[in-house]
Each structure stands twice: as structure tokens, then as C-alpha cells.
Amino acid sequence: QVALVEFGGGLVQAGGSLRLSCAASGRTFGSYVMGWFRQAPGKEREFVAFISRYGGNTTYADSVKGRFTISRDNAKNTVYLQMNSLKPEDTAVYYCAARAAAGSRSQAAYDYWGQGTQVTVSS
Numbered sequence: 001q002v003a004l005v006e007f008g009g010g011l012v013q014a015g016g017s018l019r020l021s022c023a024a025s026g027r028t029f030g031s032y033v034m035g036w037f038r039q040a041p042g043k044e045r046e047f048v049a050f051i052s053r054y055g056g057n058t059t060y061a062d063s064v065k066g067r068f069t070i071s072r073d074n075a076k077n078t079v080y081l082q083m084n085s086l087k088p089e090d091t092a093v094y095y096c097a098a099r100a101a102a103g104s105r106s107q108a109a110y111d112y113w114g115q116g117t118q119v120t121v122s123s
Contacts, residue, residue, distance in 0.1 A: 002026045002112045004096050009117030012086055016121070020081040022096030022114055030054065033099045034072055034079040037107055038092035038119075045095070047105040051079065059103060064090075086121045093118050 003025040012018050022034070035050035049060045049070040058070050069082040079096055094117050097110035104110070 002029065002032065002098050004098060004112055004114035006094065006096055006114045006117040009094060009119045011120045011122065014086060014088055014121055014123050016086050017082070017084045018086065018119060020083065020094055020096075020117060020119070022079045022081075024077045024079075024098065026077070029077040030074040031100060032112075033101070033103045034070075035097045035099065035103070035110060036070060036079075036081045036094060037097060038090075038094045039116075040089075040092040043092075045107055047107065048094070049081065050099075050103040050105070052103060057103070059105070061105075083119070086119075088121045088123045091119060091121050 006022045008020040036048040037045050038048050039045040047061050051058045051070045055072050067085045072079040096114045098112040099110045
């Protein structure tokens, strides 16, 4: 069992940056692949990125590749999403999720979810 809490959302102008954090409870954080997803108003929740258990492998959605970076610090039970060159279309609620298996782009594959944090990018 793991509980997830996201931090770091807010309002930023287009072209700006934000760093999201997701803090996990429990002693087994390193056992989980961690993912970030987002849901814009009126749209389905979509995959953003995931990172392997020890951080050696990352995968990104094409829409964020080259602008966003996912990382993790297992000693701090935290996963991060550094978001640069933000665009208005990045506006969404961002969720972190944990999966006790191999990485996946499918939200249905994740076992645990945070409550989400709002990111708003103004033009």
C-alpha cells in the first residue's frame, strides 16, 4: 500500500517552468514504477511520463518529450516532474501514480493515485 500526494502546481505564463513533486508514504517506494498523467477540462486523462524503479529508464508522451523531465529520489520517497517551455495546452490537473510492475502508458495499469495538482498555463 502506498499513499501519494502531489505538490507544486500553480499558474505560470507560457514559456515558463514548474516542478511538480509527488511524495509517497511507505518503505517500499523503490518497488514501484512511477508515472505522471494529466487531465485537461473536458478531456480524458492522458499519459505524460513514467520512470523505472531506480530511475534508469524513462518514457514520455510525444507531446512533452524534450520539455518535461521525470526523475525520482528513492531516499526521499519522491518523484518529480520538471516542466519547461510550458504551453497553454499543458493546462490540466496532474496526477502521479504508482505501479508494482513494469512501466506502462495505460492509466488502468496503475495501482495507486494521488489527488492531483492543478497546473494552469496562461497565454
